[in-house]
Amino acid sequence: MSGLSALTLLSFQGKVAKALINSPLYKPISQRAKDTMKETAESAGIDWEGEKVRVRGLRRDWEEAVLAETKSRSTSPSLYYYPDYYNKPFHTYTLGNLEFDAAFEQRLASAAVGVRNYPQYGAGGEEYFRSTYFDAIDRVGDYESSAVNLAVDFGCGTGMSTEDLKRAFPAAEVVGVDLSPHMVVVGRELVSEEVTLRNMPMESTDFEDESVDVVSIQLVFHELTLEASRKVLKEARRILKPEGRLCVMEMDGKSPGFKKLRANPFLFSIIGSTEPHLEEYFDQVDAGFSDLIEEAGFANLTFETATSRHFCAVASGKLGGLKEYEVRDNRDFEMMGRLDQHMKTMSKSTSDPSPITTFKLTKRIPSPPSTVLKACLDGWRVNNFNLPLLPPMITNAGDDSGVGFEILRLPPGLRERITEVKCDGGDLSVVYEVVNPGWWAAFPVSFHQGRMLMTDDGQGRTDFAWEVDYIPLPFAEMYVELMTQVIVQKAFQSVVAASTPASDSDI
Numbered sequence: 001m002s003g004l005s006a007l008t009l010l011s012f013q014g015k016v017a018k019a020l021i022n023s024p025l026y027k028p029i030s031q032r033a034k035d036t037m038k039e040t041a042e043s044a045g046i047d048w049e050g051e052k053v054r055v056r057g058l059r060r061d062w063e064e065a066v067l068a069e070t071k072s073r074s075t076s077p078s079l080y081y082y083p084d085y086y087n088k089p090f091h092t093y094t095l096g097n098l099e100f101d102a103a104f105e106q107r108l109a110s111a112a113v114g115v116r117n118y119p120q121y122g123a124g125g126e127e128y129f130r131s132t133y134f135d136a137i138d139r140v141g142d143y144e145s146s147a148v149n150l151a152v153d154f155g156c157g158t159g160m161s162t163e164d165l166k167r168a169f170p171a172a173e174v175v176g177v178d179l180s181p182h183m184v185v186v187g188r189e190l191v192s193e194e195v196t197l198r199n200m201p202m203e204s205t206d207f208e209d210e211s212v213d214v215v216s217i218q219l220v221f222h223e224l225t226l227e228a229s230r231k232v233l234k235e236a237r238r239i240l241k242p243e244g245r246l247c248v249m250e251m252d253g254k255s256p257g258f259k260k261l262r263a264n265p266f267l268f269s270i271i272g273s274t275e276p277h278l279e280e281y282f283d284q285v286d287a288g289f290s291d292l293i294e295e296a297g298f299a300n301l302t303f304e305t306a307t308s309r310h311f312c313a314v315a316s317g318k319l320g321g322l323k324e325y326e327v328r329d330n331r332d333f334e335m336m337g338r339l340d341q342h343m344k345t346m347s348k349s350t351s352d353p354s355p356i357t358t359f360k361l362t363k364r365i366p367s368p369p370s371t372v373l374k375a376c377l378d379g380w381r382v383n384n385f386n387l388p389l390l391p392p393m394i395t396n397a398g399d400d401s402g403v404g405f406e407i408l409r410l411p412p413g414l415r416e417r418i419t420e421v422k423c424d425g426g427d428l429s430v431v432y433e434v435v436n437p438g439w440w441a442a443f444p445v446s447f448h449q450g451r452m453l454m455t456d457d458g459q460g461r462t463d464f465a466w467e468v469d470y471i472p473l474p475f476a477e478m479y480v481e482l483m484t485q486v487i488v489q490k491a492f493q494s495v496v497a498a499s500t501p502a503s504d505s506d507i
């Protein structure tokens with residue numbers, strides 16, 4: 001494909017992705033994303049609801065605490081003012097970081113991501129993930145941990161990263177700062193007395209010039225615009241001693257995992273819909289991250305791989321005089337990727353020997369199998385299962401039974417084909433598959449097959465089952481699970497509704 005046509009396709013897909021985000025599908029997808037996160041945490045024994053209730057119960061006067069915190073803020077932005085980029089629905093919370101639910105659930109959500117990414121560590125996945133950051137800082141290695149007197153955690157949330165910082169620098173005074181009063185007041189109930197959390201913007205803190213030994217920024221830049229990142233790095237340089245260290249951990253757009261995600265704007269926009277600035281972060285901040293560090297006045301920067309998808313960056317020194325800016329890049333994603341793959345294989349072989357994920361929905365329908373079959377075939381051939389998606393192109397009409405019927409969804413170019421329609425006594429079935437799965441078809445699986453099974457219960461009713469088998473590509477497990485569950489569920493409901501007599505309808 002020529003550069004121009006590839007670009008045209010990218011922007012077209014990007015627009016369609018945005019339309020999808022604004023479509024009725026978005027709500028069930030984001031709700032499903034939240035439910036999946038909860039289920040993932042619970043599968044590792046984390047009691048999501050119980051813990052949320054416990055945290056909420058730690059005080060009664062949350063609203064008053066937030067108000068008092070906001071009023072006492074000594075630095076700009078002043079009372080009730082938040083920058084535009086901050087007033088966004090991060091992580092599908094309507095008020096983003098300025099919401100109690102976001103703060104009550106912050107640690108739970110992080111734990112769920114840890115379980116998902118490092119299943120072999122179960123509920124300890126998050127702890128392992130966080131340890132990779134400090135291991136990477138250690139590999140850079142050119143600092144004396146005991147010489148650190150004051151360490152500041154920028155964008156501390158409810159203080160998990162602040163406590164990690166305290167563990168890394170036990171002799172230091174450790175302070176977390178966050179712009180969300182909700183995060184700070186909730187965090188104060190959760191952290192030990194050894195750390196302090198303060199409500200202020202990273203862009204303008206009240207630390208004195210050259211007073212801080214370490215500024216650590218974990219998983220925050222992807223929530224910022226380029227403009228905000230510039231200001232934050234400048235502020236870090238202002239408060240750091242000349243020999244102080246800036247340490248950053250973030251998603252690495254240059255890692256193979258995120259490169260694949262970014263190569264598909266359709267998929268990327270959907271994933272990025274819970275992170276309003278993710279696209280800008282990847283496009284601008286990561287691409288020129290070392291330039292931003294130089295622009296802020298640091299004299300040198302070292303990149304290390306933290307995980308196969310996250311970098312650790314350590315910057316220090318002050319530019320000036322005849323000093324030249326120096327960048328060392330020690331990233332080795334291949335090595336880390338092998339490690340992660342190894343861990344994945346381990347977890348598969350111990351807990352789940354099959355790479356295939358199966359999703360199944362069932363319902364008894366008060367109509368004979370032939371009626372349900374007609375509704376299934378009409379879904380393919382006539383009404384697109386009433387999905388709020390663009391009508392697909394029919395590329396093959398198939399034979400009278402429906403076998404060979406094929407559609408093309410444009411964009412993203414996904415082809416679906418009916419491969420079998422069977423009558424076995426009174427029981428009927430339809431088998432279909434995705435012919436061209438993969439990253440470019442925005443359906444990152446290596447295999448996808450669905451079966452619609454209609455079993456006669458002998459009393460004029462049908463036990464209807466819709467089963468889907470799929471093998472997600474690496475790094476896309478959650479997305480594939482979400483899309484499959486939401487879309488198949490909608491299509492399933494459409495078939496059930498179409499084949500249920502109006503008088504019996506209960507869905």
Ligand SMILES: C[S@@+](CC[C@H](N)C(=O)[O-])C[C@H]1O[C@@H](n2cnc3c(N)ncnc32)[C@H](O)[C@@H]1O
Pocket residue numbers: 086097110154155156157158160161177178179180183200201202203217218219220223224228
């Ligand atoms: C994804 S959380 C990361 C929290 C924590 N560093 C961790 O690793 O668990 C990002 C945090 O950055 C905070 N944040 C974003 N912009 C900020 C700003 N301009 N000043 C201070 N905090 C900010 C948000 O309120 C949020 O709590």
